Amino acid sequence: EAGVVQSPRYKIIEKKQPVAFWCNPISGHNTLYWYLQNLGQGPELLIRYENEEAVDDSQLPKDRFSAERLKGVDSTLKIQPAELGDSAVYLCASSPGTGAQETQYFGPGTRLLVL
Amino acid sequence: AQSVTQLDSHVSVSEGTPVLLRCNYSSSYSPSLFWYVQHPNKGLQLLLKYTSAATLVKGINGFEAEFKKSETSFHLTKPSAHMSDAAEYFCVVSEQGGSEKLVFGKGTKLTVNP
Numbered sequence: 001e002a003g004v005v006q007s008p009r010y011k012i013i014e015k016k017q018p019v020a021f022w023c024n025p026i027s028g029h030n031t032l033y034w035y036l037q038n039l040g041q042g043p044e045l046l047i048r049y050e051n052e053e054a055v056d057d058s059q060l061p062k063d064r065f066s067a068e069r070l071k072g073v074d075s076t077l078k079i080q081p082a083e084l085g086d087s088a089v090y091l092c093a094s095s096p097g098t099g100a101q102e103t104q105y106f107g108p109g110t111r112l113l114v115l
Numbered sequence: 116a117q118s119v120t121q122l123d124s125h126v127s128v129s130e131g132t133p134v135l136l137r138c139n140y141s142s143s144y145s146p147s148l149f150w151y152v153q154h155p156n157k158g159l160q161l162l163l164k165y166t167s168a169a170t171l172v173k174g175i176n177g178f179e180a181e182f183k184k185s186e187t188s189f190h191l192t193k194p195s196a197h198m199s200d201a202a203e204y205f206c207v208v209s210e211q212g213g214s215e216k217l218v219f220g221k222g223t224k225l226t227v228n229p
Contacts, residue, residue, distance in 0.1 A: 041222070043159070101164070109158065
């Protein structure tokens with residue numbers, strides 16, 4: 001069974017430029033998550049989707065970040081414009097359902113460097 | 116709100132000796148607790164999870180953890196370290212009946228010396 005797929009794996013951009021990350025969850029997983037992981041820290045949730053609906057986006061900086069999950073499968077996370085402080089690893093995860101006991105399956109992440 | 120404290124940012128052991136990674140949690144509801152491992156340039160992988168069944172939880176690769184409510188702890192152990200265990204380990208809590216989102220600790224980097 002294929003795991004969570006993310007692309008690109010690495011991205012280097014200049015500040016003020018836009019950038020987008022793509023995620024393909026495990027087949028059949030209805031719930032999709034985007035996390036931000038700063039260096040030396042644990043991941044922090046940015047947004048959670050149940051099918052097409054964003055059910056928790058309280059931690060998403062909406063002035064520059066946006067996300068979508070068309071058709072309830074793949075998802076895209078966008079930053080426009082990027083700032084130096086956005087340099088981090090962006091992780092995508094998926095799970096079969098929702099709830100505190102659900103196991104989340106993580107992709108390898110996209111490492112972003114903003115110059 | 117729930118929170119997690121990993122008591123050691125770095126742990127160094129010799130191959131073949133026991134591993135202990137310490138984790139304390141705070142939760143207003145019944146917690147679910149997880150340990151994830153992250154190898155360099157790899158995705159986070161679930162080692163084990165506690166979801167209010169048996170308090171001693173066995174996971175993959177010989178790891179286990181014990182849920183102690185009185186001590187609000189969920190320490191990760193392994194009897195004998197292997198070189199391949201070198202990685203970053205994250206203790207994670209979520210709340211049944213609460214926000215249900217995962218809250219990660221800051222991680223413990225495990226080094227295994229030959």
